Amino acid sequence: MITKDVSVSNKLGLHTRPSALLVKTATKYRSELMIIKDGMEINGKSIMGVMMLAAEFNSLITLQADGVDEEYLMNDLLELFETKFGEE
């Protein structure tokens, strides 16, 4: 299992489009993905879960990937956060 802390760096936060992108990315892999924010723990492959986090600009979240391809999954996710989901 790999755990990484990231901050939401795009101005609008994890609104619909970035959430959808995150879920689509997570769904490509076999590993499970948990996302934790302020004690709330959700399934990273669920758009509903990700949206429920209501993660705004600069909020801190924890990504937890667990499974055979966890490294690849995590790398993909980190890149999404680094590139601000292609937003500002």
Next chain:
Amino acid sequence: MIKLCGVGISGGVCTGKAKVIYPKQKSVIKKSISPEAINGEWDRFVSTVDNLIADTNKIVDDLNIDENDKAIFSAHIMIVQDPELHNKIKKCLNDELISLESAIYEHFSYMAKYFRDLDDEMFQQRATDYEDVGQRMLSHLSGDVNLDVKSIEPDAIPILSSITPSQVIAFFNAGVKCFCTQHGSITSHSAILAKSMGICYIAKLQDLLKTVKDGDLLLVDGKTGGFYIEPDSQTLTDYRRIVEADSIRQSELANLINKEARTLDDVVISLSVNMELPEELDYIKEINADSIGLFRTEFLYLESDKLPSEEDQYKIYSKVLRELQGNQVTIRTMDLGGDKFAGFQQEAEENPYLGCRGVRFSLQNPGLFKTQIKALLRAGVHGTLRVMFPMINDLSDYKRAMKIVNDCKLELSNGNIPYAESIEFGAMIEVPSAALTAEELGSQCDFFSIGTNDLTQYTVAVDRNNEDIAHLFVSHHPAVLKLMLLTLENGQSNDISVSICGEMASELKYIPLLLKLGFRELSVNPRMLSEVKELIRSLNLSELYNISSSNLTQNSIETFLKSME
């Protein structure tokens, strides 16, 4: 007459009869099922999900909606495919033994409430998406797929508590031109859709559902957010006048969209538009401009508190070039002084108009300049790009700028990064020294673009913001026109394009003068494009008062302008 004020989201003025639509309450009653029925209910769920996905894909395919709008519906697909939704429904069926309808209703109501209770408005708006999907699933289950949109006449104005994206689409298909809601906001998906479909829409009208009754006559002003119930005759007449004048004018101008800017005596003028922000692209495509004659890049530096990266800029320039589909785009490198940049603490200049601005600033800050040039060189592969430098003084200025361009090309090829070799580079002619040396400049530049505002201010030495002398700021001063003509002649003798991108080209009173003097390329304010075109199409240049470089005096210019009044 009752007047309410909301937030005008999109569209102009609309009148019609109110059609109040109350939110549907479907399958609110909780129904129990027997354990034997669980599998059947689950199968119904799976097939509903499949139907809804097929239905959504059809909406997206049928309607010619753009990528952003499509994203709204692809989010709907993700919502119904959500593994957590499936777990939740399975659990409800198995453990609570309630009907599929009850389970769906409970789940989506809970989700909508969850989002509505959040602090952030952006996330609150997601409640509507969940309500929408929930209602759509219930509609599918009951076989009542069409929303109650069918009963609405195209000239009715639907009044709702809030509106879902699929309702917007359904209204649009039914020919509805206007709707109003008590809630909603400018950031909602529904608002974005309404805007891109040109539907008149006012949101946030307080007490709307309490105040409006079915059949009330309404007057809706989507621009200002003004909402009138049973408007009095005065208000109606006032608005009718506005609407009539506006629609006549608009249709006159709309007729020109696909027509050439050709004078009565068959002189064809190239009309392009100036663009401040990439957000104007949709409008620019709509009015069918030949090309973009001036895309200012200052917004990149002014809008955010950090400097734009090469990648940021590359993305923006590429998008603009791709959207113009091969039509020429002329991008001007940053035209700013140091005081405007984030992170640049430069002492205030005593005389900023004669200070470090335009290409002078760029040359003194080669790091910033190179970032922009590289982004431009790379983006050039996506269309037809021209790049121009502002505030060029003379040939040596231009050569220094081109040295940086060549350095950038070298760095890109060393890094194996693709860029366009065919980009044309040109000089803005807005300083008298550049106009007066246009002959040697023209031997090196690929094109000239005349900036009339600065050229006027530097020629007559007048700051037009100074009220005491603003009347001396005269763009049609013979000195200014002579410099412009010198630029034109030297451009022509070097066989390069010469366009005018300053305000003068958007001023209707100057168009005949500029054309008569021989200018054939104008870049205008996009909102003025049709009017400029209309004027050009009404001119017969050979019949105009004879003015040329040989008789250019204050007197002859005044006579010319008077003859056009």
